[in-house]
Amino acid sequence: MQPIRPFSSRLVALPIENIDTDQIIPARFLKTTSAEGLGAALFYDWRYDAQGAPRPDFILNQPQAQGAHILLAGHNFGAGSSREHAVWALQGFGFRAVISTYFADIFRNNALKNGLLPIQVDAETHRQLFSLVQEAPETEVQINLEAQQVVLPDGRAVSFPIDPFARRCLLDGVDQLGYLLNMADRIAAYEAAHPQRVNTLLNLA
Amino acid sequence: MSQPRTLFEKVWERHLVAPQTDESPAVLYIDLHLVHEVTSPQAFTMLRERGLKVRRPDCTLGTMDHSTPTTPLDIPIMDAQAAAQIEQMKRNCAEFGVPLYALGSAYQGIVHVIGPELGLTQPGMTIVCGDSHTSTHGAFGALAFGIGTSEVGHVLATQCLLQNKPKTMAVRVEGSLKLGVSAKDVILALIAKIGVGGGTGYVFEYCGSAIRALSMEERMTICNMSIEGGARAGMVAPDETTFAYLEGRPFAPKGEAWECAVADWRTLPTDEGAVFDAEVYIDADSLEPMITYGTNPGMGMPITGRIPDPDSIGDPSQRETLIKALKYMDLQPNAPLLGHKIDVVFLGSCTNSRLSDLRAAAALLKGHKIAPNVRMLVVPGSQQVKRQAEAEGLHEIFKAAGAEWREAGCSMCIAMNGDQLQPGEYAVSTSNRNFEGRQGKGGRTFLASPLTAVASAINGCVTDPREMLERV
Ligand code: SF4
Numbered sequence: 001m002q003p004i005r006p007f008s009s010r011l012v013a014l015p016i017e018n019i020d021t022d023q024i025i026p027a028r029f030l031k032t033t034s035a036e037g038l039g040a041a042l043f044y045d046w047r048y049d050a051q052g053a054p055r056p057d058f059i060l061n062q063p064q065a066q067g068a069h070i071l072l073a074g075h076n077f078g079a080g081s082s083r084e085h086a087v088w089a090l091q092g093f094g095f096r097a098v099i100s101t102y103f104a105d106i107f108r109n110n111a112l113k114n115g116l117l118p119i120q121v122d123a124e125t126h127r128q129l130f131s132l133v134q135e136a137p138e139t140e141v142q143i144n145l146e147a148q149q150v151v152l153p154d155g156r157a158v159s160f161p162i163d164p165f166a167r168r169c170l171l172d173g174v175d176q177l178g179y180l181l182n183m184a185d186r187i188a189a190y191e192a193a194h195p196q197r198v199n200t201l202l203n204l205a
Numbered sequence: 206m207s208q209p210r211t212l213f214e215k216v217w218e219r220h221l222v223a224p225q226t227d228e229s230p231a232v233l234y235i236d237l238h239l240v241h242e243v244t245s246p247q248a249f250t251m252l253r254e255r256g257l258k259v260r261r262p263d264c265t266l267g268t269m270d271h272s273t274p275t276t277p278l279d280i281p282i283m284d285a286q287a288a289a290q291i292e293q294m295k296r297n298c299a300e301f302g303v304p305l306y307a308l309g310s311a312y313q314g315i316v317h318v319i320g321p322e323l324g325l326t327q328p329g330m331t332i333v334c335g336d337s338h339t340s341t342h343g344a345f346g347a348l349a350f351g352i353g354t355s356e357v358g359h360v361l362a363t364q365c366l367l368q369n370k371p372k373t374m375a376v377r378v379e380g381s382l383k384l385g386v387s388a389k390d391v392i393l394a395l396i397a398k399i400g401v402g403g404g405t406g407y408v409f410e411y412c413g414s415a416i417r418a419l420s421m422e423e424r425m426t427i428c429n430m431s432i433e434g435g436a437r438a439g440m441v442a443p444d445e446t447t448f449a450y451l452e453g454r455p456f457a458p459k460g461e462a463w464e465c466a467v468a469d470w471r472t473l474p475t476d477e478g479a480v481f482d483a484e485v486y487i488d489a490d491s492l493e494p495m496i497t498y499g500t501n502p503g504m505g506m507p508i509t510g511r512i513p514d515p516d517s518i519g520d521p522s523q524r525e526t527l528i529k530a531l532k533y534m535d536l537q538p539n540a541p542l543l544g545h546k547i548d549v550v551f552l553g554s555c556t557n558s559r560l561s562d563l564r565a566a567a568a569l570l571k572g573h574k575i576a577p578n579v580r581m582l583v584v585p586g587s588q589q590v591k592r593q594a595e596a597e598g599l600h601e602i603f604k605a606a607g608a609e610w611r612e613a614g615c616s617m618c619i620a621m622n623g624d625q626l627q628p629g630e631y632a633v634s635t636s637n638r639n640f641e642g643r644q645g646k647g648g649r650t651f652l653a654s655p656l657t658a659v660a661s662a663i664n665g666c667v668t669d670p671r672e673m674l675e676r677v
Contacts, residue, residue, distance in 0.1 A: 018402070027620060104435065165228060
């Protein structure tokens with residue numbers, strides 16, 4: 001994984017509440033065994049009509065979204081299914097961060113594992129960001145993970161919370177599995193001290 | 206005396222390989238890892254790329270449920286992508302030594318149905334699966350939650366997860382459920398009350414007299430939909446009902462080990478005086494059958510209610526959400542749902558596809574025909590449920606009424622396998638998600654209980670099951 005450095009981008013505004021992972025990527029696109037190429041399926045049923053033609057009024061089909069890295073979404077983003085494909089699809093399209101007022105737990109975890117930043121802001125900042133896009137769609141904001149800040153064009157910086165461990169991993173460009181693998185001795189000691197568990201290998205026949 | 210602790214805290218503390226610190230999350234040991242074909246392939250690929258093994262194949266179990274067809278088993282799989290995914294699952298499990306109940310196995314079924322019915326799900330365990338409805342297993346007093354594919358990889362490789370300790374919320378349900386009101390209605394009422402984000406960051410513990418009175422399968426229905434209220438896990442303290450359900454199941458402890466296990470499980474319930482971070486109360490006596498009208502599970506109301514009016518909602522973004530939902534559903538504010546014409550009834554999913562669900566549905570359906578405008582799919586949760594239902598003759602009741610009796614799997618709950626709504630169709634569904642397009646692109650879902658689903662199938666429109674039950 002690449003370490004995450006500060007980056008700037010236009011905002012892609014999607015002012016819909018409770019966007020669930022079935023909308024981010026419909027289930028019929030989950031019959032894949034890879035994480036590649038899912039950007040094409042992002043928000044598919046909102047993005048394309050019944051004939052598969054792009055809907056011009058949907059934001060991802062507009063110039064504003066092309067090359068942008070930050071999705072500004074309505075309250076409570078990422079509820080529903082645990083599919084990590086939702087994160088892979090957002091990244092496949094080019095997004096590196098999603099801003100909302102809060103995130104569903106599993107989505108947040110999945111995002112952090114892949115280096116997609118779930119940026120939680122208060123309702124007032126959230127509202128201001130939406131008006132910013134409306135008034136000046138070309139405006140860029142900067143995201144600084146090290147400082148845990150979203151920096152607005154007027155220089156104002158808004159802090160966002162992020163799990164300190166995930167932040168460290170993302171800044172260093174290391175994945176979390178390495179940390180767990182290094183715990184092998186402690187895991188073995190735990191297993192030795194707690195030997196009782198089911199055995200799924202038991203043959204039922 | 207030690208601090209009084211909640212059920213959740215006891216299970217959490219038992220599984221700490223390393224405690225949480227300011228810099229790092231806790232390392233939590235996982236007792237049972239269930240894997241299915243949709244969320245695991247990329248995790249197995251990662252293991253292969255890094256030269257890793259599955260640390261505990263003996264604590265891991267695979268099944269196939271999401272993309273599998275529910276047509277007769279001798280018909281080949283028509284969808285090439287689904288077939289490839291299913292083949293890949295077989296190869297992955299064989300290569301890494303993970304036991305698998307593949308399509309065609311006598312124990313295959315929806316992952317959250319087979320764990321409990323095999324006795325794999327036990328009190329006090331930590332259970333994960335790359336599936337958000339893993340919360341189902343909490344009905345046994347296990348800490349069970351859904352994870353993403355990266356985390357599936359973590360558990361395969363290390364049998365552990367990095368976790369920050371969640372907060373706890375007591376969901377107290379007191380009183381008794383009236384005729385025609387079921388476990389599904391309890392959970393739909395809770396989610397309507399707290400909203401789809403209301404439980405974010407929490408583990409629910411369902412308690413109170415109404416929960417105590419429920420069977421294990423009913424408790425599973427409730428825990429199943431915890432995630433629909435935003436909570437990753439929902440738990441019920443184990444009691445005699447739990448032990449009676451588990452005793453004698455294939456993977457449950459036997460003989461002396463059983464006695465020891467039960468003695469241990471009796472220490473798990475929340476101590477007197479333990480403190481929850483939040484609490485919510487539901488009065489069971491006042492509950493009615495529930496139904497959803499919108500595009501998330503929080504948009505629910507008593508079946509006799511009227512659809513809310515966006516004009517009466519102050520918060521602009523909530524108002525927009527409701528307007529958008531009603532547009533998608535093509536429903537009018539202030540209208541009742543009772544009598545609304547439907548096209549499909551789906552009886553199935555990890556929420557309501559167990560034997561007791563099928564029995565309740567068949568008892569109401571017996572002697573009736575479903576309306577000519579309705580297609581009804583009955584999809585048992587597992588091959589075992591299917592065989593038991595057939596042994597009781599339930600399938601004959603469904604078929605005689607004009608319903609389709611199908612093979613086990615997720616089916617129209619997620620519409621990955623070809624079982625799906627057509628654009629614009631309305632369904633009463635016993636599943637757990639009414640998101641846009643969830644049951645097929647353009648399809649419209651009313652979530653409800655098996656009783657409401659059957660009553661609606663008979664009349665061809667949304668129907669209060671109490672009308673029919675009272676007549677019996
Ligand atoms: S039945 Fe539905 S909710 Fe349950 S595991 Fe299958 S797809 Fe998921």
